Amino acid sequence: MKKLGDARSFDGVQSVYEHDSDACRCAMRFAVYAPPRERATGEALLWLSGLTCTHENFIMKAGAQRVASELGLTLLVPDTSPRGDNIPDAPDGAYDLGLGAGFYVDATEEPWSRNYRMQTYIEKEFLPLAIDRLGVDPSRVGISGHSMGGHGALTMALRNPDIFRSVSALAPIVAPSEVPWGEKAFAAYLGSDRAHWRRYDATALVADGARFSPHVDAVLIDQGAADEFLESQLRPERFASACETAGIKMQLRLRPGYDHSYYFVATFISDHLRWHASRL
């Protein structure tokens, strides 16, 4: 684990690291915000980013460090896919498959299965590393994300109720099996048997009986009402309906006028950080 750079930010330190990933068989970069030492609580939020993002978008655009500093919260920000010259990418360079579009799954299909193992990378490699090396208290980790990363946050939290004590998402893809982004990526990464897709689909996971940690009193979701992907790709009502049936509490806040961009994320990120800190 090699530090590539750091910068003071709101009295804490914003760093970028690189390490060799066994899961992805390549060097992976990630960003960490460490709050000022005197305020650090050991609490951490794992943030999963959306399509096209690297480890940098969130730390540069969301303005999360201000509130993380105030709350003493560590921010853990991995990349969204393996990277490098030898890593397969979408043949047409599409933004929604391959580089920047790992969808937080372990691919089983060629040519993806060798490197696109983001589930294992995040759960078994990145998070243990953060706990081991970055002062994160393993019993006080929350998870959140934006768009494809909201999908990642919801599904990881449902599959790992022993790990994630608080859950939220901004404009998440909640039912990837049923929308074009997810259908394209899952068919490529996981093959045509849709039964294999269900463990990576938050709405299907809840229907199949998966539950969040008992510490999760409710899931917070913010969604822009003017989001250009709301009807075609996001469909939060599908997850809301599954949660209602399952007795999972959810706060779905529809935000008039807001789109899918980081201007939306930046506007509401402080609510999410406070939500997590009050539960961790």
Place this chain on the structure above:
Amino acid sequence: MKKLGDARSFDGVQSVYEHDSDACRCAMRFAVYAPPRERATGEALLWLSGLTCTHENFIMKAGAQRVASELGLTLLVPDTSPRGDNIPDAPDGAYDLGLGAGFYVDATEEPWSRNYRMQTYIEKEFLPLAIDRLGVDPSRVGISGHSMGGHGALTMALRNPDIFRSVSALAPIVAPSEVPWGEKAFAAYLGSDRAHWRRYDATALVADGARFSPHVDAVLIDQGAADEFLESQLRPERFASACETAGIKMQLRLRPGYDHSYYFVATFISDHLRWHASRL
């Protein structure tokens, strides 16, 4: 003036516009943050960005919209140079000359003099447009900027005491005639006669008798103590010394551990916005 896009941000609107500039003889883009209508005061802050920046860096990275929304302040963010295929650039693609490096001067030398007229563009074209079309109160305009943009803010405020009622800067170049960035750019844009450089040098302007608006009770400058350009390019003590001789009050705050990046700007921008709003 054509709107290229907008996004809701902290209940206001972050927009990008394009217009044909007479001064620069090309299309110029700029960004505007309009606070929520019910809080808009007509007060505006003109923000000048640093080397390599476009109109986008500040609006994406500084997190300024949050406080601008709270204060009802409009943010006006022009580009840092003319742009386009027909605009001359540094022959070696250097980051500190040509595109992204206009230095807020009116160039007199070839090949720059046709387009690199950022002083006239900002003072005579962009600001009047903002006043005319964006609801800005001409008697309540402040100016600030980062690095090369801090240089722009200080020099414009000193040359236009009738326009700018409040002044601040983050890590500004305060004596461009005496440091490598400024010497290179001024020699190229303005020629070898250093007498012509003085009107674009804040320290020289003060020495030559220029003064801020009588409304400017003090100039606020934040400077990272770990800024990699502090000793070679910035030298705030030179401006401090000129101000002391001239009886101009200055708050120079040296910030331990902070570098030259937008993480530094983002940490302290809210102080600057509040400084301006309380004086406009």
